Each structure stands twice: as structure tokens, then as C-alpha cells.
Amino acid sequence: MKQTITHWLESALYSARESGDLNWETMPEFEVEAPRQKEFGDYGTNLALTLAKQARANPRQVAETLIRHLPAESESWREKVEIAGAGFINFTLKAGWAGEIVKTILQAGIQYGQGSSGQNRRVLIEFVSANPTGPLSVGHGRNGILGDMMARILTALGWQVYREFYINDGENSTQIRNFALSILAQFKHLKGEPLQMPEEGYFGDYVMEIAQWIRDTQGDSADEGDPEEVTRRFEEWGKQLMLEEQERDLKEFRIEFDNWFSEQTLHASGAVERSLEVLKEKGATYEHEGALWLRSTAYGDDKDRVLVRANGRPTYVAADVAYHLDKYLRGNEILIDVLGADHHGYIKRMKAVVEALGYEPDSLTIMLYQLVRLFREGQMVRMSKRAGNIITLREVMDEVGVDATRFFFLLRSHDSLLDFDLDLAKQQSDKNPVYYVQYAHARICSILRQAVERGFALPALETTDTHLLQHEAEIQLIKLLGDFPEELALAGEQRAPHRLTIYAQNTARAFHSFYAECRVLGVEPALMNARLCLTQATRQVLKNTLDLMGVTAPEEMERREADEELSS
């Protein structure tokens, strides 16, 4: 409906210009929205206000002119059009208009809301990319959810999405090395030697478990031989086990990747050197004190960055140059990296890299998310990965459940700090908004089941008069359902998945409200059919939204409250 009204307004604009009533050059930006106060009608627009600015005219007069030029086809829909406030144009539509939206939704079904703005272009989303030196943290969970939902959203908007996990397994990585040395230390300890952890060692229990696994499968002699070789072996074992665990946990968290990209392959294949050559050719590098530098300040970075150390080893940045170049060479037009807020310094650097490589800096989006703070018994849980006292994603998943955890992570804007209270999440899980939305879906399914049980066949769309849907609660709900395509598009454009979480809650609320106001089953047959259609349409939209969130849409739920009351 918003679109229809937008068309009317555009048509009025052209008509007014042709007749000389109004002068304008560029199409003004304006919005069509449902006003909060119902006295203002069903939809309103600020068009006259934005246009008045451009034309330096009185907004109310502009509004009058526009109304005069509204196309004839709009007359069968409009009840009345009014000018209000500074120059808003408010439309009140004829009773029954909302029924059309219900039909549109039911016809589109699972595809309702999808768009084609992606035009089949390719986008690569890199996310999680945890170091293979430990289990996934809760922060990785937030990262994973954001990337995953973004991928689902962009797919729905017509993009060809490729999901990738970048494994920081470069042999020059000190982290991995320390990790390997930690395992080795535990291994020797298992054999009875005193525990001698490296300085920056990893202390988690899982390190010991890996050492144990190596001892069980490789025997006591696993640490014999050339020390460098031994470290390399332990590195490989540790890395493999960690990656397997990460993949398993992510899969259970409903996150899967098209590809796990190994940093090491970039070093091994010579891709790193080649990409550095590209930078050199573009004149974006220089040598200083024996090291090779990227002149990133020339592209807006705060300082220049070392690409190759004086000792000849390439830095992490060098690998990232090669990696991002590789992403582009694989035909991706748009790149999205999902990173924790502690990497914010990374944005300017990577934009500089992209530009130095000859690509459009805006083609790379870095989605930063703020950190997650865990609370238990009202206390913030301090965590350190090396010390091994982290709460893992797996623990949270097991404690809180996948649906609730995903929903919780998607509840807040990614650039807002997220406090995750474990006790609240599990003890008062019925207060969790995820149940509110899921309950609406389950309730709808229950109504539809009942309808069949009572012998009311689910109505055919062609024979149903959806124009009977005129109750205020019905209109309210339908308006929201009609907004879904726009909400989805905005979530994609703004890279703001949480918008759909808010939307899901609003839609669920509107349905619960409708449910309380309007009986579906047992009312006059024509109206019942119309309401059954609306109920089905709502189910479809909730389902589509929950699918995008990767949260299940249950057809029934346990009646937990009732059970508790019986037992108490």
C-alpha cells in the first residue's frame, strides 16, 4: 500500500510540473508512513515539506497542489485526503483496503518479502574467523549470528552470497605457536615431567585434553625428534582438533560455511608475495629500516603498516592483503567482514588496502559489533582465553538453547554493548522475547488446526472476501504485515539485522492483540474465512522472519505455566 501511495504521489508530481503548477528538478526524497495517531488517517507523507524546501514555497500550498494532481485511479481507494500540521498529506483509505495485502502475502507465500535488489551480484561474507587455539567464545557467537543472518537477508534480497571462515593458521602466527608449545608442555607433564608452560601459554583444560588425545593416539614418543619439527606436529594436531570442534559447535548453532579458508595456503601458494607485487607496482609501498611498509596513510589510515618484517617474515596485514585480493579475484563485487569492536582500527587499514589494490573502498563493509559481557549471579564474568576461564559458546548454547541464544544476540543493534545474563536467560526463559514470538506462531498453528478439527475447511483465497477485514486490530496487524518487504530491504541496506528482530516482536504483538479483540472461529462464515486468511498470512510472515533469523517457528509449544500451577 505504501508503494501504491508513493506511485500516486510521484504521478502527482509529474502532473503538477507538466501543468506548470509546480516547479521541481530532482525527485525529492520523501516517506510514506502510517502515522501514530489514527486521527491522521491510514498513511501520511512528508512530501510537501521536502518539496517546499526545494521549491522555496509554502508547504501547505504545495500540499494542496499535489492533492489536486493525484491520479484518478486513486479515487476508488481514498476516503479522504487532508493537509495537517506543517504540510503533511494524510490519506484515509476506504474501508476494506487492507484485504489486498493479505491476498498478496498468501499468493507470495514463502517468497513474500523477498527482493531482487541484489541482482544476482556476488557478495562474500567473512565471519567468525576464530583463531584455532581454543573453543569458540560467546563473542564468536555474536559474530556468527550477525554474519549468518546478514547472509540470509542478502540471499533473500537477490544476492549470490558466499560464506567464508578465515582460519588464522599462518605458520608465522605467534598465537598458534604458543598454543602448540602449551600442548607440548602439558604433554610432557602427562609423562611425569614438571609443567613448564611458555610465557604466553594457554591454560585451559582443553589444552590438557588435547595433550591427552595426542598421547592416546600417537604414543609417548610424539614429542621426540627435532624440536622445530615437534612443534610443527603439535601445532597441526591442536589446530585440527580445534577446527573440528569449532565447526561442530557452529553447525549446532545453525551456522554453516561455504568455505573454510586457510591463511597458510596464501603463504604456501605464493599469493602473499604476488599481492605484495601488486602493491609495489601501484607504488603503495616503500622500504624503511629493512622492512617493507604499506603507505596506508596515503589512503586515509592513521599510520603506515609493516607488510614484511626486517627479518623477512610477512605480517598478518600482508596475508590480509592477499586474502582480500583473492576475494575480489574470485568475482565478488561486495565484501563484508564481521569483526569485534576491538578490531576497529582495522577498518581504515583494510579500506586503505582495498583502495591501494585498485578497488572501490566502499565495496568493503566491515560490520563491527560491540563486545558481549556475561553476567552470572549478578556479577560480570571476567574472561581470559589464555587463562582458560572463558565461558564458551557451547556452554551457553547448552544452558540457554539455540533459539533463545540466537534471538538474544539478534535483539540489539550490533554497535551496542551486549549484556548477557546467563541466569536470567535460563531461569526466566519464559520472559525471553523469543518465546513471545514463537508463541504467536504456535498459537496461530493451533487456531488453524482447530479450524480443521471443527470442520471448517481452510478457505480458498479466490472465494474469500478479505475486504471484510476492517476492525482496527485487523488493520493494525495488516499494516505491519505489509511493511515486511520494506523492513527486509532496510535490514539489508543498513546491514542491520536486528531490525527484523524488532519487527518480529511488533508483528507478534499485533497478532496477540488481534487475537484478543477478534474471534476467528465460530463467527459469521464470510468473516471467519477472511480472518482465517489473515491468520495464515500472519503465520507466513512470522515464519519468513524467523527463518531469516535462523530461529525455529514451532507449531506447538509446551504448556509450561499450566504444569507449574498444577504442581504448586
Place this chain on the structure above:
RNA sequence: GCGCCCGUAGCUCAGCGGAUUAGAGCAUCAGACUUCGGAUCUGAGGGUCGGGGGUUCGAAUCCCUCCGGGCGCGCCA
């Protein structure tokens, strides 16, 4: 010191491509079906949108500045 993010109701947060009277959940208080699931609904109280300037006919929204909180600022990754 420099950079990024945040500061909106008692608490947790939406809104921030300016626009008609600032929203939701939780908490508090008061109510609601002998038929569709009470994990629900209806209503009430509660806000100088951190402070101060500026732009604008109009600012929670844009700009500047200050204050408070978080996170960074390696030839680590």
C-alpha cells in the same frame, strides 16, 4: 594524546537517510474471556532523549564542544 562505539522511562534497549503529541520489554499499580493456547490482552504512572552551543520554519536524529562509560592505538594476530 589520537581514533571508533555508546549515553533515550527505575532497569535493558528501539527510534537517529530531521517532520504531525518521543516508543517497547522488564519492574510497579489497576483490570480482562465459563468457546480459538493466560508463555496472552487492556489501561495507568514514569523521560530537561548526558550538558552546552550551532544549522533549520522544524533536531533524540545533522555539525561543534564538553562530561561519563566501553574498546583500540605492535616489525601480535
